[in-house]
Amino acid sequence: MKQTSILGLTLEQLTAWLIEHGHKKSRALQVWDWLYRKRVTDFSDMLDVNKDCIQLLQDHYVIQTLTEHLKQESKDGTIKLLFKLSDGDLIETVLMRHKFGLSVCVTTQVGCNIGCSFCASGLLPKKRDLSSGEIVEQIMNVQHHLDRLELGEKVSHIVVMGIGEPFDNFQNLLDFIKVVIDHKGLAIGSRHITVSTSGLAEKIVEFADTQLQVNLAVSLHAPNNELRTRIMRINRAVPIEKLMQGIAYYLEKTNRKVTIEYILLKDVNDRLEHAAELVELIGDKRNLLTVNLIPYNPVDEHSQYQRSEQESIMAFYDLLKKQGMNCTVRLEHGADIDAACGQLRSKQMKIASA
Numbered sequence: 001m002k003q004t005s006i007l008g009l010t011l012e013q014l015t016a017w018l019i020e021h022g023h024k025k026s027r028a029l030q031v032w033d034w035l036y037r038k039r040v041t042d043f044s045d046m047l048d049v050n051k052d053c054i055q056l057l058q059d060h061y062v063i064q065t066l067t068e069h070l071k072q073e074s075k076d077g078t079i080k081l082l083f084k085l086s087d088g089d090l091i092e093t094v095l096m097r098h099k100f101g102l103s104v105c106v107t108t109q110v111g112c113n114i115g116c117s118f119c120a121s122g123l124l125p126k127k128r129d130l131s132s133g134e135i136v137e138q139i140m141n142v143q144h145h146l147d148r149l150e151l152g153e154k155v156s157h158i159v160v161m162g163i164g165e166p167f168d169n170f171q172n173l174l175d176f177i178k179v180v181i182d183h184k185g186l187a188i189g190s191r192h193i194t195v196s197t198s199g200l201a202e203k204i205v206e207f208a209d210t211q212l213q214v215n216l217a218v219s220l221h222a223p224n225n226e227l228r229t230r231i232m233r234i235n236r237a238v239p240i241e242k243l244m245q246g247i248a249y250y251l252e253k254t255n256r257k258v259t260i261e262y263i264l265l266k267d268v269n270d271r272l273e274h275a276a277e278l279v280e281l282i283g284d285k286r287n288l289l290t291v292n293l294i295p296y297n298p299v300d301e302h303s304q305y306q307r308s309e310q311e312s313i314m315a316f317y318d319l320l321k322k323q324g325m326n327c328t329v330r331l332e333h334g335a336d337i338d339a340a341c342g343q344l345r346s347k348q349m350k351i352a353s354a
């Protein structure tokens with residue numbers, strides 16, 4: 001019998017499954033508590049769960065399917081982890097330390113089909129979606145690492161910004177969110193979770209309808225279709241007008257703020273005329289949107305792109321601010337390790353195939 005990660009089940013699903021197999025509803029809460037509060041990694045450590053139930057769980061599920069392949073620690077406390085999946089593929093997860101808490105960036109797919117021209121991860125086409133269990137496991141692995149340090153630290157924030165397009169793995173994304181926000185388990189606040197999409201407008205609408213109350217970040221990266229298509233292939237299928245309609249729906253339906261991600265590429269999209277165009281595009285939504293400017297982290301695979309000069313970054317920022325926009329410049333984490341998304345994984349893949 002194929003074993004899958006139990007961490008992929010929501011509490012509702014686990015309860016239904018245990019009832020179906022002759023156990024009481026309260027048993028699910030017990031198991032849930034051992035998984036997410038006491039955080040055991042072996043079913044046999046669930047001391048007050050009866051033997052029949054332990055056997056049933058062992059016959060159908062495992063708690064860990066990921067193994068740690070590599071870990072890089074930065075001077076600023078950022079930890080980049082490379083996990084090996086049960087079928088041998090590698091995925092990246094990052095822990096970042098902020099003033100407001102500990103945030104984990106998770107991966108949702110092996111490879112990615114969106115094809116952003118600046119991205120190290122996008123070089124490898126999507127091989128498969130991660131299961132909800134494999135996404136939850138990334139959080140649990142980081143939490144186990146923190147538990148071992150015995151400092152009482154807890155993952156408080158999640159960004160779904162790692163490799164992959166989360167809305168292209170929609171149901172598993174929803175199950176993942178339901179597991180981590182469950183107040184009887186990890187209890188991470190939905191408002192502490194940000195899902196980042198390359199701009200799949202129809203899925204933005206569907207996501208708004210789930211009423212999950214998480215934050216949304218949209219990768220725009222260019223203020224017009226011509227330039228955006230050059231940078232992001234997805235713009236051919238979902239042009240900016242359609243994307244802005246999806247964002248407007250999300251804003252109206254959820255009343256949550258949305259972040260516009262804008263990666264600054266030297267002499268490509270970082271000129272003042274681009275900033276002015278961006279102001280025009282956002283128009284009267286300026287109070288509801290925050291523009292996050294991201295200085296590009298050069299990767300060997302995309303030598304056509306360079307990091308913008310600090311002067312250009314600040315001039316771009318100043319123009320947006322003067323026009324009354326909410327705007328931030330992303331702080332860098334782990335500058336002394338392979339910090340760019342997908343960089344560590346693609347390096348390891350090269351080593352493995354050399």
Ligand code: SF4
Binds near residue numbers: 115116122164
């Ligand atoms: S930036 Fe994200 S969506 Fe774009 S190719 Fe890379 S992983 Fe995929």
